Amino acid sequence: MGFLLSCLLRLLLWYLLTADSSAVNLLIGVALALLLPHAEGPRQxxxxxxxxxxxxxxxxxxxxxxxxxxxxxxxxxxxxxxxxxxxxxxxxxxxxxxxxxxxxxxxxxxxxxxxxxxxxxxxxxxxxxxxxxxxxxxxxxxxxxx
Amino acid sequence: MSPLLPAIQALSGHVSLLLLGAGLLLWFWGTWPLLEGGSYLGRLHKLSVSDTLGSALMLLGLLLRIPGQWPLLALALLGLIVWNTIFGYVLASCSLPPPHEPPRERTAPHRSDRSR
Structure with missing residues (x-):
């Protein structure tokens, strides 16, 4: 669940930074949120x-x-x-x-x-x-x- | 065009001014104790009022004034609240000595000592 929240937060930051709600831009945001390194550790x-x-x-x-x-x-x-x-x-x-x-x-x-x-x-x-x-x-x- | 629109715009302008003024007031209230005596942590408490809460009020005032820029202002507001607060925690935490600091031993003279 921490992974999902972390991805959502990254996507929100990407959207606020670019201020562009087009599908292509959101797809780029989702890809970046998934690809950037995530913290390892026990499940939250x-x-x-x-x-x-x-x-x-x-x-x-x-x-x-x-x-x-x-x-x-x-x-x-x-x-x-x-x-x-x-x-x-x-x-x-x-x-x-x-x-x-x-x-x-x-x-x-x-x-x-x-x-x-x-x-x-x-x-x-x-x-x-x-x-x-x-x-x-x-x-x-x-x-x-x- | 709705007849209510000018009234809403005027009201939003007044609320915006009020928020900017309140933020400025918090800025001064929290910054003034830095120039006075008092404990470091006490001053840090008051600084958090000015740099986090005062600045957040100013950003809300700007949000009403230029609503077209809401994504960047919202990002600034989020960043301000999170990182100012965590920076306050870091400053407070660094003000304390480490809990189990080993006794310091002078193993080698300083460079300035060696030059003498």
């Missing part, structure tokens, strides 16, 4: 792939909401998080998950690592402080360091 399951694709699409409007929250949010706090990731063998799913997390301005993926044998994303989070904690005494807010 369809369910998690579609779920990750949906997450990446939903992340676009969510990103604008988070951008507005950052712009109007005042003081910010930084945190380091760890979130469970899909199996690293599902490369397309990992790519889409990283895209969805990093596209939203609150979160940045720093890397993929393993904790107790399970893959996790190391994530840096920046978000506006909750209003009730803005008046907290100095030293109670999470520190930030690079």
């Amino acid at each position: 399951p369809l369910g998690p792939l579609l779920r990750a694709l949906w997450q990446a699409l939903v992340a676009v409007p969510q990103a604008y909401g988070e951008a507005l929250a950052l712009i109007g949010g005042g003081r910010e706090q930084e945190r380091w998080l760890e979130l469970p990731a899909s199996a690293p063998s599902q490369r397309l799913v990992i790519f889409l998950e990283v895209l969805a997390i990093t596209l939203t301005p609150f979160t940045l993926v720093l890397g993929l690592s393993r904790v107790d044998g399970r893959p996790i994303y190391r994530i840096h989070q920046l978000r506006p402080m909750p209003r009730h904690s803005r008046t907290a005494p100095k030293g109670t807010t999470p520190s930030s360091e690079d």
Whole structure:
């Protein structure tokens, strides 16, 4: 299924690049999509792939909401998080998950690592402080360091 | 010619201006923190607002202004969203030290040392 999605993406890019919907041009696009080298590896399951694709699409409007929250949010706090990731063998799913997390301005993926044998994303989070904690005494807010 | 067409064209022109202005606003908001202090990753979060989201709004504004060029603008929008985001990930990832870096040993002097 990853092969089919990869071919469709290549065909879409070819069509957008040439802006020509004639049959001959589309045939050239199909030939190129099939002939260009494909990544080798295990089969990509369809369910998690579609779920990750949906997450990446939903992340676009969510990103604008988070951008507005950052712009109007005042003081910010930084945190380091760890979130469970899909199996690293599902490369397309990992790519889409990283895209969805990093596209939203609150979160940045720093890397993929393993904790107790399970893959996790190391994530840096920046978000506006909750209003009730803005008046907290100095030293109670999470520190930030690079 | 439909009587609604001029009204739709005028509305699309106004929405286009609004999108271009909003994109410009996000550009400035996200670029300004680069000149200030603050953590590297914090600045990277804000830069993603300007270079990805602000530029995407501008491309949407251009799409309304020159709809005839939609394939190239859509390609630019897709490329912008995917590669800006992945570039942000690469920059964030490169800011960290490798997890299991072996201790560095100086095995050979630098060329400048040898010349002395």
